[in-house]
Amino acid sequence: MEKILIVEDDIAFGTMIQTWLRKKGFEVEKATSVKVAIQVCEEAERGFDLVLSDLRLPDHDGIFLLQWMRKHGVQVPFIVMTSYAEIQNVVLAMKSGATDYVAKPFHPEILLDKIKEAIKTPKKQDSNATSADSQRSTDTNSTPTDAAPGKQAGNQASSANGDVPKYLEGESEASRKLYSFVSLVAPTPMSVLILGASGTGKEYVARRIHELSTRANKPFFALDCGAIPKEVAASEFFGHVKGSFTGADQDKKGAFEIANGGTLFLDEMGNLNYEVQVQLLRALQERKIRPVGSNKEIDIDIRLVCATNENLAQRVAEGNFREDLYHRINEFTIYMPELKDRGADLFLFADLFIKHANKELNRNVEGLDGKAKERIAAYNWPGNLRELNNVMKRATLLATERYIGVTELEQSMAHIQPQAPTALHDEETELQRIEAALKAAGGNKSKAAQLLAVDRKTLYNKMKKYGI
Ligand SMILES: Nc1ncnc2c1ncn2[C@@H]1O[C@H](COP(=O)(O)OP(=O)(O)OP(=O)(O)O)[C@@H](O)[C@H]1O
Numbered sequence: 001m002e003k004i005l006i007v008e009d010d011i012a013f014g015t016m017i018q019t020w021l022r023k024k025g026f027e028v029e030k031a032t033s034v035k036v037a038i039q040v041c042e043e044a045e046r047g048f049d050l051v052l053s054d055l056r057l058p059d060h061d062g063i064f065l066l067q068w069m070r071k072h073g074v075q076v077p078f079i080v081m082t083s084y085a086e087i088q089n090v091v092l093a094m095k096s097g098a099t100d101y102v103a104k105p106f107h108p109e110i111l112l113d114k115i116k117e118a119i120k121t122p123k124k125q126d127s128n129a130t131s132a133d134s135q136r137s138t139d140t141n142s143t144p145t146d147a148a149p150g151k152q153a154g155n156q157a158s159s160a161n162g163d164v165p166k167y168l169e170g171e172s173e174a175s176r177k178l179y180s181f182v183s184l185v186a187p188t189p190m191s192v193l194i195l196g197a198s199g200t201g202k203e204y205v206a207r208r209i210h211e212l213s214t215r216a217n218k219p220f221f222a223l224d225c226g227a228i229p230k231e232v233a234a235s236e237f238f239g240h241v242k243g244s245f246t247g248a249d250q251d252k253k254g255a256f257e258i259a260n261g262g263t264l265f266l267d268e269m270g271n272l273n274y275e276v277q278v279q280l281l282r283a284l285q286e287r288k289i290r291p292v293g294s295n296k297e298i299d300i301d302i303r304l305v306c307a308t309n310e311n312l313a314q315r316v317a318e319g320n321f322r323e324d325l326y327h328r329i330n331e332f333t334i335y336m337p338e339l340k341d342r343g344a345d346l347f348l349f350a351d352l353f354i355k356h357a358n359k360e361l362n363r364n365v366e367g368l369d370g371k372a373k374e375r376i377a378a379y380n381w382p383g384n385l386r387e388l389n390n391v392m393k394r395a396t397l398l399a400t401e402r403y404i405g406v407t408e409l410e411q412s413m414a415h416i417q418p419q420a421p422t423a424l425h426d427e428e429t430e431l432q433r434i435e436a437a438l439k440a441a442g443g444n445k446s447k448a449a450q451l452l453a454v455d456r457k458t459l460y461n462k463m464k465k466y467g468i
Helices: 011-023 034-043 062-071 088-095 108-120 123-134 173-185 202-211 230-238 274-286 312-317 323-329 345-361 370-378 384-398 406-412 427-440 445-452 456-466
Strands: 003-007 027-031 050-054 078-083 100-104 151-153 192-195 220-224 263-267 303-308 332-335
Touching: 003 011, 003 034, 011 027, 011 108, 027 034, 034 062, 050 062, 050 108, 062 078, 062 088, 078 088, 078 108, 088 100, 100 108, 173 202, 173 332, 173 427, 192 202, 202 220, 202 263, 202 303, 230 274, 274 323, 312 323, 345 370, 345 384, 370 384, 370 406, 384 406, 427 445, 427 456, 445 456
Parallel strands: 003 027, 003 050, 050 078, 078 100, 192 303, 192 332, 220 263, 263 303
Antiparallel strands: 151 220
């Protein structure tokens, strides 16, 4: 009897397919998260003949599972299930070696046809496995550069933490909205302006746009414009030839040339002075650059992604930023949500950062205890992901027990002004946070209340208020 593994976090839906497939003569097991699916695969005595997986799962996406399987030599057919709204992700899944996909809602007979077809043509998976390897850059382990001026990112993924992903996208409404815009604009040639407060993760988003674009196999180059002195700006952008100015003792390629064919990410864009803005605009309009001291022009073809935490529109209004350049770099705007608006993602990120810190500091901390969760939920994280990461790292180092308590958390937050607990912030965020916590807790209200750092009664009252 052929054996199928269903990976689906919607328990009712998963059970419905399981029952139906059993009636059709398959042996069927279920998992509700990537973590559980990996465990089931590792423990299964005879393995599976096919995996049917949702794309959006509570801990990782289905592509992560697919890549894990291929990496561990599990070459069985893999069918992804997705909603029409997320159909763009199917391209990514297929590139990563998925056998086929079904868009929800689907007719069970269609699914059955796809399963039969996939099981009887195993050859296809071998070639896809290779494709999964070559496409690993699309997984969430991909590493953005530290955007120090002129640091080049290769196109390969890297996971410094074994199976712990380096990056997370989050499950909150704000995160879903963010990444739906990312997937929408990525395959187009449009220039993108990413706006958001410091530490919200703008560089990771820039990197994802590149990875999901048709330029994914070409270079991605990040340049921190905020760190470039005015005198060397032209050379950083366009390069120079040896002897063109004091200190130019060899030829140097500029950011445009390094990123040629791929994506140029200009971070802290709002800091560029007027003169550099003019040079940049000319390069973008003419699609040519001339290195400092050279009389040769070089054709360039780059996708531009810019980021800033300044109010650029206001700078334009004040006459400090050229309007024509603003329109050129801003064909599509992405607004980064602040951490306080990402609902229960706060706990997912905290957990991830603790895992990274464990690895880096050789510790074995399991997470935050209830009171510590309460404390992080009551704080509004003006420094966003960067601040959370720093606090979690310090707290992991200071922890003396299996769980980080409020004492070491407070010590790690010593630089932070105490705040009155705001419990769940404003109404919209509150609703999102409740929904996300319920999802993360698999519908278990006690667990969700714990995640939200409120008591069960408060959670029930809030659920009633919002009609959940
Ligand atoms: N998606 C993510 N998953 C996990 N960690 C993240 C993610 N995005 C960002 N981080 C963490 O937050 C830190 C800050 O991210 P990043 O530098 O991209 O922010 P930024 O918005 O560009 O900030 P700034 O405006 O100050 O340059 C990163 O070093 C990383 O540790």
